[in-house]
Amino acid sequence: MDAAARGRDVRQRLLAAAVELIPERGWTAVSTRVLAERAGVTPSVVHYHFPSVAALLDEAVVGFMRGVVGGIDEVLAAAETPAAAVDALVGSVTRYTGSDPMSLLAVEACLAATRDERLRDQIAGVLAESRHRVGRWLADHEVPEPETTAAMLLAAVDGLLLHRSLAAGPDPAATATVLRRLLGADPSTSDAVGEETR
Structure with a gap:
């Protein structure tokens, strides 16, 4: 492995370590030392690759969120109707307990964004991309006001x-029924979310 490849590997290990440590310790408790220990490098290496711990955390979280948003297309591709899309998006919530690492990472990131304008802008950009992806799918399926509808649907999921x-939280199955009604879809057309939560 050449020097450039080793450098990329170390960066990825540091970013992965940040994604693990933020839910475990909380945003403000992730230090250079603990990042270095988790990634298996010396503390000086952290600052060689990133200007600050804050910059590393920001990049790790935003990259992780972009990966999650990228998965929306796959979820929507499997849905044939707006009702099925609602069920798929709301049903995805049932995988998370609220105390799992991904949920804690999202909460920590949003709290950090209230104090970090750059992070706030980056997260806002990721959210805008998710709304655009869902809005484009809804438009293709002739849902009225697709961008606004996408924003409301994703806000409900969040x-x-x-x-x-x-x-x-309210029951996801009941929420899906209400959201299908808002989209003009027959609430009785799918019970996938109810099946998942039983």
Whole structure:
């Protein structure tokens, strides 16, 4: 492995370490030392590859979120109707408990973004991309006001995830029924979410 490949490998290990450590310790407790230990490098290497720990954390979280958003196309491709798309998106919530690493990572990132304008702008860009992807699919399926509808649908999914972390969320199956109604889809056309949550 040449020097450039080794450098890329170290960067990826540091980014992966950050994604693991943020949910475990909390954003502000992730230090140069703990990142270096988790990635198996010396602390000086962290600052060789990144200008600061904050910059490393920002890049790790935004990269992870972009990966999640990239998966939306696959979810939508499997849905033949708007009702099925609602079920698929809402059903994805059932994989998360609110205390799992991904949920905690998202909460920590959003809290950090309230104090970091650059991170806030980057996360806003990722959210805008997710709305665009869903909105484009809804437009192709002749759903009225597709961009606004996509924003509302994704906000509902985000809200379900947040409420699950507080053990206060509504039932995903009931939520899917309401959202299908808002999209003009027959609420009785699918019970996939109900099957997942039973």
